[in-house]
Amino acid sequence: MKRAVLWLCAALFALGGAEAQPRSDPAELGFSATGLMVLDARLQARIDNGDFPGAVLLVARRGHIAHLSALGALREDGPEMPQDAIFRIYSMTKPITSAAAMMLVEEGRLNLEAPVHDYLPSFRNMRVVSAAGEEESRRPMTVLDLLRHTSGLTYELYGEGPARAALAAENMEGGALSNSEVADTLARLPLEHHPGEVWEYGRSTDLLGALIETVEGRMLGEVLGARIFAPLGMKDTGFGPVGPADRHRLAEANADDMNIGAYPMFDPEKPRAFQSGGGGLVSTAHDYARFAQMLMNGGELDGVRLLSPASVEMMTTNQLDAEIGPGSGDIPRPGVGFGLGFSVRTGETGAPAIGSIGEYWWAGATGTYFWADPEEELFVIFLMQAPSQRNAIPTLLHGLVYGAMGE
Secondary structure, eight states: OOOOOOSOOHHHHTTOOOOSSOBOOGGGGTBOHHHHHHHHHHHHHHHHTTSOSEEEEEEEETTEEEEEEEEEBSSTTOOBOOTTOBEEOGGGHHHHHHHHHHHHHHTTSOOTTSBGGGTSGGGSSOEEEETTEEEEOSSOOBHHHHHHTOSSOOOSSSOOSHHHHHHHTTOGGGOOSOHHHHHHHHHHSOBSSOTTTEEOOSTHHHHHHHHHHHHHTSOHHHHHIIIIIHHHTOTTOBSOOOOGGGGGGBOOOOTTOOEETTEEOOOTTSOOSOOOTTTOOEEOHHHHHHHHHHHHTTSEETTEEOSOHHHHHHHTSOOOOTTOEEOSSOOSBTTEEEOSSSEEEOOSSSOSSSOOTTOEEEEOTTSOEEEEEGGGTEEEEEEOOOGGGTTTHHHHHHHHHHHTBOO
């Protein structure tokens, strides 16, 4: 087995948050001091080139922080980047929402095999649209489909097609719709694929967030705050808005890099009705490291257990069978599958970067990125705000981090 809100109220913040992990001498954790200097220097060169204002990088191994660097500035011509800078993490929200769903599965309150319409009746009798026209879906979407992105839902942010055009007309990225209103909207729109047939990156985890609200009877931010953020000491993670006292820690993109496709990045200082389970959180490197270490420990951190080792194993193991094809993205492909909230490396060939079989990862649209390598007892968190650079950094980071190991 692998080794694995709302912004919380002022009283909870007053409790303070725990450090991510204890820090140790990098050499004792198998890292070369020279290699880590090269790692920072390569990232700083990208900053000096104007690719992004700054970044925070955290490298942990064997439960200890081996390297933590804050590089560049919070924003163009702004103050130096602090280690506790707050970032929009966009789709790095998805693993957290998926973990909350699996907690409900363990409690018998959510059934992976159940149709979504058992919880949200408006999702009965969905239709699928293509250039050839509309037809009834061949089977209902299930809770498992939402967790592994085989629901038939898509995103309007990228690509073209009638389902995407219908979704784009609803302007969900504007943030004015609540999670239940988002679910109602998705229910009346056509799917892009028949459920269970294609892996398609889309609003599955947003719908999962609305489903969690229905089961719990409270808003998603409250669920995540009470069940994950508070127990793990993730004091700077939430759906916002970020208050005046923390404004000085907000990271921003360059002025010419503030859009994700045709959509502007959301303003973390403004309240939004949409608590997007797929992409609405802000967080810090220290906070996300608490979540990552919990996963690496098989669902437990500092005596607090959120998930069983079996659930973490399932989440971080490929759940796509041979009959599921790729949609507009590149999953599944040789060497890469998808679990429940994460991409998963399944083989040596076809994987995107240096690493180990069994590693898992996910990223955010503004350039945030996380991966965990259970074989090496390693995880890495990289946070920046630069939508245009989000595809350029992950492979670079893998090479540099593994290149710094081996002492």
